[in-house]
Amino acid sequence: MAERILKLITEQQARALAYLLHETRPDWGVQSLLSLIDKHKDAVKIGALTIAAMSKALEPSCKTPAPIFHPGTHWPVTARTNLPKPEPCPDHIGEAAHNCRCCHADVRAGLRPSQMIGKHYTPQAIYDAMKASLEDQ
Numbered sequence: 639m640a641e642r643i644l645k646l647i648t649e650q651q652a653r654a655l656a657y658l659l660h661e662t663r664p665d666w667g668v669q670s671l672l673s674l675i676d677k678h679k680d681a682v683k684i685g686a687l688t689i690a691a692m693s694k695a696l697e698p699s700c701k702t703p704a705p706i707f708h709p710g711t712h713w714p715v716t717a718r719t720n721l722p723k724p725e726p727c728p729d730h731i732g733e734a735a736h737n738c739r740c741c742h743a744d745v746r747a748g749l750r751p752s753q754m755i756g757k758h759y760t761p762q763a764i765y766d767a768m769k770a771s772l773e774d775q
C-alpha cells in the first residue's frame with residue numbers, strides 16, 4: 639500500500655495514443671512513442687498529452703516526438719505547471735537543452751555547429767590549445 643504509485647496514464651491509454659500518433663506520423667515508431675510516454679506517465683493526464691502530442695505530430699517542422707514533452711504553447715494551460723523539467727544544457731547553467739539561448743548565440747557567432755545545440759561541445763581550436771598546454775607540462 640505504501641508503495642502505490644499514482645499513474646496518470648494507463649498502459650492501454652499509452653498504446654492507444656502511440657498508435658494514433660503513428661497513424662498521423664508513420665516515421666514516428668510505436669515502440670519509441672511508448673517509451674517516451676512511459677517516461678512521463680506520472681506527470682501529465684491523457685487528455686492534455688493527447689492535445690500536446692497531436693499538435694506536435696501535425697507540425698511538419700517537428701521531426702521527432704521528443705519535443706512533445708518540452709514546455710510550450712502546444713500544452714493546454716492547465717497542464718503546463720505539471721510538465722517535467724526539461725533537460726538542462728550541459729554547457730550553460732540555467733538553460734534548457736532543447737532551446738538554450740547561449741547555444742543559439744554560439745551558432746550565430748559561428749562558434750558551435752547547429753546540430754550541437756543543447757549538447758556538450760568543445761570547439762576544435764580550444765581543444766587543441768588545451769591539449770598543447772597539457773603536453774608542455
Ligand SMILES: [Zn+2]
Nearest residue numbers: 727730738741
Ligand atoms: Zn547551451
